Amino acid sequence: MILAIITISAMAGLFGLVLGYAAVRFKVEGNPVVDQIDALLPQTQCGQCTYPGCRPYAEAIASGEAPINQCPPGGQATIAALASLLDTEVLELNAEHGEHLDVPLVAVIDEQTCIGCTLCIQACPVDAILGASKHMHTVIAEECTGCKLCLPPCPVDCIDMIPSQQTIDDWKWSAPPDLLQEMQDA
Amino acid sequence: MTSVIVSSPFVAPGNKLRRLMLQVIIALLPGTLAYAWHFGPGVIINIVLAVLFALVFEAGILKLRAKPVMPHLADYSAVVAAWLFALCLPMHSPWWLVLIGVGFTMIAGKHLYGGLGFNPFNPAMVGYVVLLISFPREMTTWYLPASVSGETLSLTDALRYSFGNVDIGQWDALSSATPLDQVKTAVGQSISISEIRTSPVFGEFGGKGWEWIALGWFIGGLWLLLTRTIRWHIPAALLGGVLGMATLFYLVDPEIYASPLFHLLSGAVVIGAFFIATDPVTAATTDMGRVVYGFLIGVLIYIIRVWGGYPDGVAFAVLLANMCVPLIDYYTQPRTYGEK
Amino acid sequence: MLKLHHFHGGLHLDGHKTESLGRGLQQATLPERLFLPLRQHIGEYNKPLVKPGERVLKGQVIAANPSLICAAVHASTSGVVSAIGDYQVAHPSGQSDTCIVIDVDGKDEAVESTPPDPGELTSSEMIERICRAGIVGLGGAAFPTSPKLSRGKANGIDTLIINGVECEPYITCDDILMRHYAAEVLRGTGYLRQILQPSRTLIGIEDNKPEAIAEISRALAQNPLANTEIIPIPTIYPSGGEKQLIQILTGKEVPHGQLAFDIGLFCQNVGTCVAITRALEKDEPLISRVVTITGDNIGEPGNWEVRLGTPISHLIELAGGYGHAAGGHLVMGGPMMGFSLSSHQVPIVKASNCIMVMREETIPHAPGYHDECIRCSKCTEVCPAQLLPQQLYWHARAQAWERTQEFHLFDCIECGCCSAVCPSQIPLVQYYRAAKSEIRAAQKAQFKSDRARVRFEFREKRLLLKQQKDEERRRLKREALQKKRASPGTGEPAPDPVQAALERVKARKKSIQEESQ
Numbered sequence A: 001m002i003l004a005i006i007t008i009s010a011m012a013g014l015f016g017l018v019l020g021y022a023a024v025r026f027k028v029e030g031n032p033v034v035d036q037i038d039a040l041l042p043q044t045q046c047g048q049c050t051y052p053g054c055r056p057y058a059e060a061i062a063s064g065e066a067p068i069n070q071c072p073p074g075g076q077a078t079i080a081a082l083a084s085l086l087d088t089e090v091l092e093l094n095a096e097h098g099e100h101l102d103v104p105l106v107a108v109i110d111e112q113t114c115i116g117c118t119l120c121i122q123a124c125p126v127d128a129i130l131g132a133s134k135h136m137h138t139v140i141a142e143e144c145t146g147c148k149l150c151l152p153p154c155p156v157d158c159i160d161m162i163p164s165q166q167t168i169d170d171w172k173w174s175a176p177p178d179l180l181q182e183m184q185d186a
Numbered sequence B: 001m002t003s004v005i006v007s008s009p010f011v012a013p014g015n016k017l018r019r020l021m022l023q024v025i026i027a028l029l030p031g032t033l034a035y036a037w038h039f040g041p042g043v044i045i046n047i048v049l050a051v052l053f054a055l056v057f058e059a060g061i062l063k064l065r066a067k068p069v070m071p072h073l074a075d076y077s078a079v080v081a082a083w084l085f086a087l088c089l090p091m092h093s094p095w096w097l098v099l100i101g102v103g104f105t106m107i108a109g110k111h112l113y114g115g116l117g118f119n120p121f122n123p124a125m126v127g128y129v130v131l132l133i134s135f136p137r138e139m140t141t142w143y144l145p146a147s148v149s150g151e152t153l154s155l156t157d158a159l160r161y162s163f164g165n166v167d168i169g170q171w172d173a174l175s176s177a178t179p180l181d182q183v184k185t186a187v188g189q190s191i192s193i194s195e196i197r198t199s200p201v202f203g204e205f206g207g208k209g210w211e212w213i214a215l216g217w218f219i220g221g222l223w224l225l226l227t228r229t230i231r232w233h234i235p236a237a238l239l240g241g242v243l244g245m246a247t248l249f250y251l252v253d254p255e256i257y258a259s260p261l262f263h264l265l266s267g268a269v270v271i272g273a274f275f276i277a278t279d280p281v282t283a284a285t286t287d288m289g290r291v292v293y294g295f296l297i298g299v300l301i302y303i304i305r306v307w308g309g310y311p312d313g314v315a316f317a318v319l320l321a322n323m324c325v326p327l328i329d330y331y332t333q334p335r336t337y338g339e340k
Numbered sequence C: 001m002l003k004l005h006h007f008h009g010g011l012h013l014d015g016h017k018t019e020s021l022g023r024g025l026q027q028a029t030l031p032e033r034l035f036l037p038l039r040q041h042i043g044e045y046n047k048p049l050v051k052p053g054e055r056v057l058k059g060q061v062i063a064a065n066p067s068l069i070c071a072a073v074h075a076s077t078s079g080v081v082s083a084i085g086d087y088q089v090a091h092p093s094g095q096s097d098t099c100i101v102i103d104v105d106g107k108d109e110a111v112e113s114t115p116p117d118p119g120e121l122t123s124s125e126m127i128e129r130i131c132r133a134g135i136v137g138l139g140g141a142a143f144p145t146s147p148k149l150s151r152g153k154a155n156g157i158d159t160l161i162i163n164g165v166e167c168e169p170y171i172t173c174d175d176i177l178m179r180h181y182a183a184e185v186l187r188g189t190g191y192l193r194q195i196l197q198p199s200r201t202l203i204g205i206e207d208n209k210p211e212a213i214a215e216i217s218r219a220l221a222q223n224p225l226a227n228t229e230i231i232p233i234p235t236i237y238p239s240g241g242e243k244q245l246i247q248i249l250t251g252k253e254v255p256h257g258q259l260a261f262d263i264g265l266f267c268q269n270v271g272t273c274v275a276i277t278r279a280l281e282k283d284e285p286l287i288s289r290v291v292t293i294t295g296d297n298i299g300e301p302g303n304w305e306v307r308l309g310t311p312i313s314h315l316i317e318l319a320g321g322y323g324h325a326a327g328g329h330l331v332m333g334g335p336m337m338g339f340s341l342s343s344h345q346v347p348i349v350k351a352s353n354c355i356m357v358m359r360e361e362t363i364p365h366a367p368g369y370h371d372e373c374i375r376c377s378k379c380t381e382v383c384p385a386q387l388l389p390q391q392l393y394w395h396a397r398a399q400a401w402e403r404t405q406e407f408h409l410f411d412c413i414e415c416g417c418c419s420a421v422c423p424s425q426i427p428l429v430q431y432y433r434a435a436k437s438e439i440r441a442a443q444k445a446q447f448k449s450d451r452a453r454v455r456f457e458f459r460e461k462r463l464l465l466k467q468q469k470d471e472e473r474r475r476l477k478r479e480a481l482q483k484k485r486a487s488p489g490t491g492e493p494a495p496d497p498v499q500a501a502l503e504r505v506k507a508r509k510k511s512i513q514e515e516s517q
């Protein structure tokens, strides 16, 4: 009996030491969790999550202040990635914040109507609008994230959000009908 | 014109699941016939009962799971599993024993895990082991081969065994332990191998009759290899494992440890090597992994036979090795093209 | 004699080659209209250089892009550009892409050419001309040839491999091309040797093409090239894959993440050799190619030399129309790696080596049902990339993209061997293609979001800086003001500006009054 207790305690102690050593030796030098979260967010910077940009939302998630399901542009994929990073449950996207669009939007300015007020330039979180006072403005389509923040300031309503152009290179092979899914549905 | 996007290749499939399973069934025939020849029609009754029950179970469960029934029934995988299970039973098992065993095979062994392809354990072995643990008496009552007892049961007698209200114990005159059992008990009572070998159940190499059955399985195995239904790695490694262990200990002391040939030719080693361990779903998938897997089973069979609590160890060895499969697969991943 | 090596796996397939070999090489007639997609290669889009209504001549450049990874498009015959717009093109999606449409005038008038003496050209001039001729790899990948040559030349090439293997069933265009243009194949090989200066050249041809081997040997005997050998290789699919052919001929593997020329090897298809010969000797751009039309639903299968841009329907007519029932299933490429076409209006492009016209019944359709993987590993046995297809399948289906990459999804060459042997008939390749698309899309999105983050952070910094500057300015002003107020003793107090202004106004009023009096 005593022998058993001693052996088991000795083994437990040994394993403890090994694990402790391993924890020190193989410590993961990770970048702070905020950076990791921010890296997963879509960087649309739209504020739909109620935070002024992706980074503030990342900080809020990291501090436990906000749940992971408030980013519509990221949609379910981002939620899944966040859940796996933070090792939490996968949530449904909170519909209050908006819905996810499969094809990203892009802003276009109706150049006939634009009066050159520069208000949208100030609103754009990624500096994707070019223009100068009293001159026609235009959107750099590649840089536009489709955040819609430029819409409200425009005094003449000349900005439209259109689905970004999909070329033949954006086409995706679809997987065969998924049997696992069917099984779960059944 | 073409509306559905179909991905290449546009060739008719060369292999079909059904074809593979049919090959297995064909390959089972010689051994099964030899078995029936030596032990009477009970063997066939077991198989027929098991297959029928299995098909009923399979169809029922597929219905419950809202899956297509016919394509799955038509792949014959249930037939093969039931057949293999039935071969593990003692002949003249009562019908309810077959029913319970097949039930476990199909439900616990296969569908609880998600059906064909998802089960980690060999279904037939699951069914067999459950019975072996729950009904030890029924499961270890074997009968003398006709060549020893001099009697062959008629079909009607055999059917009475299966369906009649007959207590198995009454036929003691015909029942006997298997040669493997005898070796085990004998060694337990420190009777030497050469002494037991004089018992009438022993043949030239293994148990009487069992040699011929093993030969039958062997021929079937060759057929499977020839038709490329299975590959050589698992059978070779498994037989190598058993023979290696047996030779080693036989050389140490032939009076306590039976000869390698005896181990090879008695019990379920050959059918295990070619039919049971090669079940692709539960075996390792890489070439190297298959060698490791087969060898592991071979060694385990010998260990269980000689030092374990059961006379034959194929079922346990296979189940134990099944558990190791993910690990084996993980560590035996082959090098991909262009990788250093 | 060169020792041949093996690659892992592979399949012995029914060749189905004799069907299309019986009629030799035929010249296709001109269709009424040509549809020339702006991009017929791997790389960036060309920009059209012509406008609707313009008359173009055969060989005239009609679309180009100054980017390096690009191949210009030339008018394949003379005619009038009638439109530039979206038309269905050869793409597995069945989608449309921008094409230049030429109404053919039938005169087949060519632009003036200035054939040089290829012997006089330096290697960079040769590459220049190959670039201008819009030549791409004609084996199917359609990678622009000139950048490949420049890179190869810079890296130094030990072995030049000419690929005449053509391992896919049904396809015979390279076979026919070697039989009819053996001399041009070899002259092209010679030019490649001139450019790359390899120490040896190996011409690999599968041993199921004895006529092609004989023709090429004869041409080589007439026109010997130094250190050049014709190597018949055993028939096994996919021995014509670049990596597999390299492995067969040299025993080397292209290391993960590298390309053939990184290890001193250079592969080029026989068709490309012919195109190079024509570009250098006749200053003729790539405006036609040999195409096999075959399958079990075509009247007279055969090989045609076809102008690029010719709609497939025109070819089907030339080949005796549909065999059994009109329609059927059209495939561009071979049965193992080709893709279905959505329409017979799709034009022949540089990469089109074969058009299969199949009966719907012979094409195994994407089944609504397939069996589960039984882990039989038959797929692993045949995979030439030595992957574990069943593991890839498992992770691809679970959408575990990272795991698929750990199992080297992107090393899969989509050869189709695994799908062809799977007893559960799982459309494995489709799973891999879908997984690859998803991963590529995610990478693209990631790239975009990374840029957006940089721009966002830059803007935040800029705003912060601006705010700081503003504050700084305001602070300085405030301080200056306070300083002034705190030191009244220096000199005369400044006159009150308001008072001064009022006085100025008064003075002016006064002067105006005086003037008016």
Ligand code: SF4
Binding pocket: A041, A042, A043, A044, A045, A046, A047, A048, A049, A050, A051, A052, A053, A054, A055, A057, A070, A071, A072, A073, A074
């Ligand atoms: S909703 Fe998403 S994309 Fe928009 S700011 Fe918040 S985290 Fe960024």
Ligand code: SF4
Binding pocket: A106, A107, A123, A124, A125, A126, A127, A128, A129, A139, A143, A144, A145, A146, A147, A148, A149, A150, A151
């Ligand atoms: S252009 Fe408009 S929609 Fe696009 S990123 Fe800027 S503010 Fe957002």
Ligand code: SF4
Binding pocket: C372, C373, C374, C375, C376, C377, C378, C379, C380, C389, C390, C393, C418, C421, C422, C423, C424, C425, C426, C428
């Ligand atoms: S061939 Fe098919 S069934 Fe066999 S292991 Fe591969 S994917 Fe699974």
Ligand code: SF4
Binding pocket: C379, C382, C383, C384, C385, C386, C387, C389, C411, C412, C413, C414, C415, C416, C417, C418, C419, C428, C429
């Ligand atoms: S398609 Fe990919 S995974 Fe399948 S055999 Fe070919 S290379 Fe291997």
